Amino acid sequence: MSQLAERKNFFRKEKTWKTKMESLIPGFLLVCGLISVLTTVGIVFTLIKETASFFAEVPFVEFITGTKWTALFSEDQREFGILPLLVGSLQITLGAAIVALPLGIGSAIYLSEYAPDRIRRIIKPILEVLAGIPTIVYGYFGITFVTPLLRNLFPGMDFFNALSASLVVGFMILPMIASLSEDAMRAVPRNIREAAYGLGSTRLEVSLKVVLPAALSGIVASFVLALSRAVGETMAVTIVAGSTPNLSFSYFESIQTMTAFMVQAATGDISYHSLSYYSIYAVGATLFVITLIMNLLALYISRRYKEEY
Known part of the structure; x- marks a missing residue:
């Protein structure tokens, strides 16, 4: 009987551990998804911020229609x-x-x-x-x-x-x-x-x-x-x-x-x-x-x- 009780106790603990792990998985997946979204938002924000600084000095029309690119010249x-x-x-x-x-x-x-x-x-x-x-x-x-x-x-x-x-x-x-x-x-x-x-x-x-x-x-x-x-x-x-x-x-x-x-x-x-x-x-x-x-x-x-x- 003691062995049967030990087995039941073991399976009960294992089931509890699996339940806890399964409850953590949705949160982990949510974090992964949020990291992807935040990375994309960060990239877009950086592009917009630095590009706005560029267009503050260079007219957008000149940038789009200009036929010469010498950005690294004097x-x-x-x-x-x-x-x-x-x-x-x-x-x-x-x-x-x-x-x-x-x-x-x-x-x-x-x-x-x-x-x-x-x-x-x-x-x-x-x-x-x-x-x-x-x-x-x-x-x-x-x-x-x-x-x-x-x-x-x-x-x-x-x-x-x-x-x-x-x-x-x-x-x-x-x-x-x-x-x-x-x-x-x-x-x-x-x-x-x-x-x-x-x-x-x-x-x-x-x-x-x-x-x-x-x-x-x-x-x-x-x-x-x-x-x-x-x-x-x-x-x-x-x-x-x-x-x-x-x-x-x-x-x-x-x-x-x-x-x-x-x-x-x-x-x-x-x-x-x-x-x-x-x-x-x-x-x-x-x-x-x-x-x-x-x-x-x-x-x-x-x-x-x-x-x-």
Whole structure:
């Protein structure tokens, strides 16, 4: 009887301990959520505060419409027109999208609809490993392999150029598009495919006309995540594209993106609370607004075309 009583006492204590732990878990999760929210609020507050200090000295219209960016020059030569940086960032993003979107969605269709399970188990982990390679490694790969290869094809190309940077960033975001799009396509129920096959559709027709539209919300989300990374890419673009803020639409010339300027300014010898220092936050706020708009657009498209199964 004593052993039975000891067992009951043991289980009673264990149950009490588990109950106490379970009661603490919601509070712990709430703290985690609040930390995330407060971190975001802190970032936004800092951007707004420091950017306001910048615009107290530089007119907003001049900042948006100016065609010269010489924020790190001497005081009498400084100009703060963000268009060269903005155009450079959009050039890289557009070039990366042209490379990554077709290849990424094609890879996703193959992995989801065509590849045998054994091949898929080999290829997909390789893609995910590529997504984990540090961006600075991609940068040095671009400057030592991609750029010399392109200069052999286009002898007049600058050593630092937008085309090499676009290709490097495109290959960098390709695994993200392929992996997330493939997950979205595999989430489409099998019976939808079987119904299409039963109506006489080919595998290509099922892939493009049935599975792809059904997984559109997930595919759009992968596109936006990848392009947001392309817009905010820093080290690879800084190494490959150079640091010349030219308002040029040529992919053969050196350019500078918003993130590359932030790296250059942050690692340079600028005084704290100077106008050049505040320009970092103004560029960062512009980048923040662009990525926010992209994510809101993706959210709208995802909700608009979301399929319920």
